[in-house]
Amino acid sequence: MTHHDDTSLTTEVEDTDVPAGFTDPGVADHEPRQADVDPKADRRAEWQVAAMFGISIIGTVIALVGYFTSDLDGSVASVRSANLWIGLGIALAMAGIGFGAIHWARTMMRDHEMVEERHELRSSDETRAAAIQNLKDGAADSGLGVEKFGGVRRRGLLKGSLITALAIAPLSLLVPQIANMGGDWDISKFAHTLWTRGTRLARDPEGTPIKASDVTIGSVFHVIPENLYESEHWIEEKAKAVVLLLRLKPEDLNIQPGREDWSFDGIIAYSKICTHVGCPVALYEQQTHHLLCPCHQSTFDVANGARVVFGPAKRPLPQLPIAVDDEGYIVAQDDFAEPVGPSYWERLTHIENEEA
Amino acid sequence: MIARLRFHRAAPYVLLFGLLIVLTAIAYFATTAREATAASDVSADDVMSGEKLFAANCASCHGLDAQGQDGVAPSLVGVGAAAVDFQVGTGRMPMQASGPQAPVKPVQFTDEEISQLAAYVASLGAGPAIPTDEMVDPELGDAAVGMELFRTNCAMCHGSIGGGGALTQGKYAPSLLETEPRHIYEAMLTGPQSMPVFNEANISPEGKRDIIAYLTFQEAGSAGGAALGAIGPISEGFWAWLVGIGLIIAATVWIGARAR
Numbered sequence: 001m002t003h004h005d006d007t008s009l010t011t012e013v014e015d016t017d018v019p020a021g022f023t024d025p026g027v028a029d030h031e032p033r034q035a036d037v038d039p040k041a042d043r044r045a046e047w048q049v050a051a052m053f054g055i056s057i058i059g060t061v062i063a064l065v066g067y068f069t070s071d072l073d074g075s076v077a078s079v080r081s082a083n084l085w086i087g088l089g090i091a092l093a094m095a096g097i098g099f100g101a102i103h104w105a106r107t108m109m110r111d112h113e114m115v116e117e118r119h120e121l122r123s124s125d126e127t128r129a130a131a132i133q134n135l136k137d138g139a140a141d142s143g144l145g146v147e148k149f150g151g152v153r154r155r156g157l158l159k160g161s162l163i164t165a166l167a168i169a170p171l172s173l174l175v176p177q178i179a180n181m182g183g184d185w186d187i188s189k190f191a192h193t194l195w196t197r198g199t200r201l202a203r204d205p206e207g208t209p210i211k212a213s214d215v216t217i218g219s220v221f222h223v224i225p226e227n228l229y230e231s232e233h234w235i236e237e238k239a240k241a242v243v244l245l246l247r248l249k250p251e252d253l254n255i256q257p258g259r260e261d262w263s264f265d266g267i268i269a270y271s272k273i274c275t276h277v278g279c280p281v282a283l284y285e286q287q288t289h290h291l292l293c294p295c296h297q298s299t300f301d302v303a304n305g306a307r308v309v310f311g312p313a314k315r316p317l318p319q320l321p322i323a324v325d326d327e328g329y330i331v332a333q334d335d336f337a338e339p340v341g342p343s344y345w346e347r348l349t350h351i352e353n354e355e356a
Numbered sequence: 357m358i359a360r361l362r363f364h365r366a367a368p369y370v371l372l373f374g375l376l377i378v379l380t381a382i383a384y385f386a387t388t389a390r391e392a393t394a395a396s397d398v399s400a401d402d403v404m405s406g407e408k409l410f411a412a413n414c415a416s417c418h419g420l421d422a423q424g425q426d427g428v429a430p431s432l433v434g435v436g437a438a439a440v441d442f443q444v445g446t447g448r449m450p451m452q453a454s455g456p457q458a459p460v461k462p463v464q465f466t467d468e469e470i471s472q473l474a475a476y477v478a479s480l481g482a483g484p485a486i487p488t489d490e491m492v493d494p495e496l497g498d499a500a501v502g503m504e505l506f507r508t509n510c511a512m513c514h515g516s517i518g519g520g521g522a523l524t525q526g527k528y529a530p531s532l533l534e535t536e537p538r539h540i541y542e543a544m545l546t547g548p549q550s551m552p553v554f555n556e557a558n559i560s561p562e563g564k565r566d567i568i569a570y571l572t573f574q575e576a577g578s579a580g581g582a583a584l585g586a587i588g589p590i591s592e593g594f595w596a597w598l599v600g601i602g603l604i605i606a607a608t609v610w611i612g613a614r615a616r
Binding site for chain 1: 504505508509512513521523524527529547549550551552553554555557558576577578579580581610611614615616
């Protein structure tokens with residue numbers, strides 16, 4: 001680095017595209033700051049920096065006092081006041097040092113413009129030639145090259161074993177990964193849920209069964225299988241089996257062909273897992289019969305087989321066929337007829353076909 | 357000189373027993389009196405006055421016989437006193453203009469007029485009654501159980517602490533942070549506007565009170581400081597981008613600027 005003292009620098013390379021009159025304007029003239037010329041301004045800046053460091057010191061004291069005097073009795077108010085004083089103190093302590101240091105550098109430290117000249121990027125011819133010779137020597141020395149060098153014999157065995165080693169080494173990383181993925185190809189677990197013939201629909205989270213007479217028009221029940229908590233992995237099972245149970249006025253409900261006996265007197269049950277990326281679809285607008293997914297605004301029309309009326313979801317919510325048992329409780333007729341959850345499981349349709 | 361009075365040995369017990377009877381009686385009359393006001397023992401006069409109020413303020417949309425008009429307003433037969441107390445008591449009804457949402461606005465009627473309207477609508481057909489003070493007392497609820505119920509049944513629309521949230525086409529789930537406990541209960545019971553019904557078989561009366569306790573608990577505020585409306589990433593992100601990044605840019609400009 002050199003101090004810049006010549007403003008009439010010109011570019012070395014003459015480029016014909018550049019207008020003849022173009023010259024490097026160089027850096028702007030150095031303007032002295034107030035603190036450079038006025039001792040009073042210098043003194044003032046000094047005090048300003050000292051004041052900022054002072055604020056930092058006060059901040060540290062506030063944070064420490066806040067820490068030692070806060071009486072955290074478990075109430076929200078006590079946590080808030082502790083957070084406020086400790087946070088405020090730390091903020092002042094850090095900001096005071098930072099602002100003070102910058103202000104010091106800006107106003108009182110030297111501010112002469114500097115120019116750092118670029119050096120030639122290309123190495124000298126001798127260096128380049130020496131580097132290439134090094135590589136050649138190394139290749140010849142290894143005996144892997146085609147030409148014989150200084151009596152070193154060709155090492156075909158080493159060449160072959162090295163290439164083999166390099167070629168198969170990635171397998172040590174790839175094979176376990178692919179094999180682990182293979183464990184997840186057990187797709188049947190996505191095609192089946194806890195629902196079976198006769199499983200009662202129960203309230204989430206209590207697990208108490210629901211009677212058909214409980215479900216009045218306009219109601220929505222968040223539902224789990226009654227035997228959910230008996231399952232060893234009940235959280236995983238819940239993630240697949242959650243259902244929304246609703247009752248519409250029977251005249252509002254357009255029952256889908258082939259599903260005539262899947263609902264009961266306007267009571268209808270759909271999977272709560274969005275067919276887009278699997279969020280719980282649970283924002284139910286009672287008047288429009290629209291069911292909205294909070295993640296990407298997919299909207300399903302529950303009066304018309306939960307078909308998609310808006311948003312990125314590609315297929316309707318799977319419907320759970322329900323019936324009413326002897327005691328008046330709502331039960332499932334069977335598992336879902338299609339995989340629940342995101343659309344990419346559509347490729348599992350062959351499972352349905354197998355079972356059919 | 358102190359007179360030495362002699363009492364029968366059983367006197368304290370008799371007095372205590374007497375006091376117990378008096379206290380029980382007071383407690384009994386106090387509760388029944390409160391239940392009576394809450395359930396507003398309806399007189400024929402109330403129904404008559406309510407009918408007049410209805411004809412003057414509600415019938416243009418809901419029809420003179422409260423049967424509703426297709427595409428304008430629903431029938432009010434069987435919606436019960438609770439629906440009237442909620443809709444009129446929060447100012448939602450009468451609606452100022454028809455639109456996707458019936459917003460909260462200043463209440464237009466006195467408590468007496470509301471109870472008369474409620475009495476009239478309740479007389480049209482059986483429906484949910486106005487809950488008693490005890491049913492909605494947050495002190496009697498369990499906020500932890502309420503949180504679990506709220507998370508399952510309410511949070512997807514109203515937000516995790518009841519700050520509210522958007523629905524489709526201009527509709528929204530309102531904030532519950534300023535809503536009176538009685539109105540929260542009535543909303544669950546009657547399913548106003550877009551909201552589905554959560555009847556007593558779905559969420560038990562105790563469960564509803566637990567939910568009220570959970571929402572009342574939110575009044576203490578957020579331990580993390582300003583809740584920014586408690587509507588989630590929108591207001592928080594707005595704050596971070598505008599204020600946070602704004603401050604960083606300001607500091608950068610200040611550091612880079614030439615001192616004078």
